[in-house]
Amino acid sequence: MISAVKMRRAVANALATRSYAKLAWDIINDIAKKTRINSHPLLTQRPVEKIGIIIITSNRGLAGGFTSRLFQAAQQYIKDVSIEAEPQIDVILTGKHGRKSIHKLRRTVVAEFEKIDLTTRIEEVFPMTQLAIQEYVHGVYDRVVVAYTDFVSAISQLPKIKQILPLEKGLDEGLGLDLTAEETKNTDNDSTEAGNYTFEPGARTVLDSILPRLVEMQIYQAILESDASEHSARMLAMRNASDAAQDMIKELNYSFNKARQAAITQEISEIVGGAAALE
Numbered sequence: 001m002i003s004a005v006k007m008r009r010a011v012a013n014a015l016a017t018r019s020y021a022k023l024a025w026d027i028i029n030d031i032a033k034k035t036r037i038n039s040h041p042l043l044t045q046r047p048v049e050k051i052g053i054i055i056i057t058s059n060r061g062l063a064g065g066f067t068s069r070l071f072q073a074a075q076q077y078i079k080d081v082s083i084e085a086e087p088q089i090d091v092i093l094t095g096k097h098g099r100k101s102i103h104k105l106r107r108t109v110v111a112e113f114e115k116i117d118l119t120t121r122i123e124e125v126f127p128m129t130q131l132a133i134q135e136y137v138h139g140v141y142d143r144v145v146v147a148y149t150d151f152v153s154a155i156s157q158l159p160k161i162k163q164i165l166p167l168e169k170g171l172d173e174g175l176g177l178d179l180t181a182e183e184t185k186n187t188d189n190d191s192t193e194a195g196n197y198t199f200e201p202g203a204r205t206v207l208d209s210i211l212p213r214l215v216e217m218q219i220y221q222a223i224l225e226s227d228a229s230e231h232s233a234r235m236l237a238m239r240n241a242s243d244a245a246q247d248m249i250k251e252l253n254y255s256f257n258k259a260r261q262a263a264i265t266q267e268i269s270e271i272v273g274g275a276a277a278l279e
Contacts, residue, residue, distance in 0.1 A: 003235035007154065007228070009118055014151055014221075014228040021221035024214045031207070032167040040204070041137045042211045045166045050088045051081065052110075052141040053161075054132060054219065056148040056226040057098030059115055063234040066149060066157070071101045073159035074147045078105065090141070094128060094223075119227055122220045129216040136165045148222040149229035155236060157229035164218050167211075 032043055055074060057067050078089055091107045093099070095115040102109060113128045132144050144165040149157045199206040 003231055003238050006118065007231035007235045010224070010227040010231045011151065011154075013118070013120060014224040017217075017221055017224060021217050024217045028167055028211070028214045028218075031211075040207050040211060042133070042165060042207075042215065043167055046139070046142045048081070048085060048087050048142045050090070050141050051143045051145065052090050052092060052132060052135060053077075053107075054092045054128065054144070054146040054222075055094070055098055055102075056115070056146065056223055057093070057095030057101075058226075058230045059096045059117060060234075061097055062237060063230055064237040064240075066230055066233040067095075067097050067101055070147060070149055070159045071098075071104050073161055074105060077145070077147070077161045078107075087142075092128065092132065115223075117227075119220075119223050122216065125220050125223055126216070129219045132165070132219070133212050133215060141165075146219055146222045148226040149233075151225045151228035151232065154232045157233055162218070162222065164215055 053074065055070070057070060061067070081087060081089075089105075089107050090110045091102065091105060092111045092113070093102060093109050094113040099112075111128075111131060116124055119125065132141075135141050136144050143163060145161055145163045147159070147161050150160040151157055
């Protein structure tokens, strides 16, 4: 019952922001397609030598295979990227239960953040998102991905690996906006257009403000999806455990009644046999 209450709240939180997060991600990718590759630090793509992976786990167990499936997906991602090259991979971990399974990845945990059971405000994830953004901008990581469990329904949750930095560009690379050094000096009266976007006071000024916020929104939404998935998985696990316990009780009662009936039958047989012998 407790898991059911938490699940309803977590699912409501995830669904309330899902449309906004999806639109924000579409905007990011649209801007990336219409902006030249080196126009902004968050749009810059580099040879992948070091990857930072944010793993969002749970604080407690008793949620079935919630954490194990997530780490299996993370292991598969590491295996896949290692085929192309041998990048160094660091882990940014949130959730106490992940500590028990992190040894499976055999990777260095560079930071660990406390996870709230029900995240409700984006400010609660600012420290982790700021670390990821700053480490990418400063060149510590050439790619940042987030591993979380995507909420599909109360009975279906899928582990997912999502790349959030660098922002992927489309096939129309080289078209659209090019933020040159001259444009970075735009005054408040300047505007620059890219496709359907008009930037005021200037493209670089606007992107410096909006891109980090949109990236933060993606990490925030991943945590909300993980919260909904965790509590749904725990509710389902507890319901299955309760059903299994009821079935076990029925089987034990049947076994007990069968043994009791056999004992009574044996006693009656002994009494009848003794009476017959006396006659």
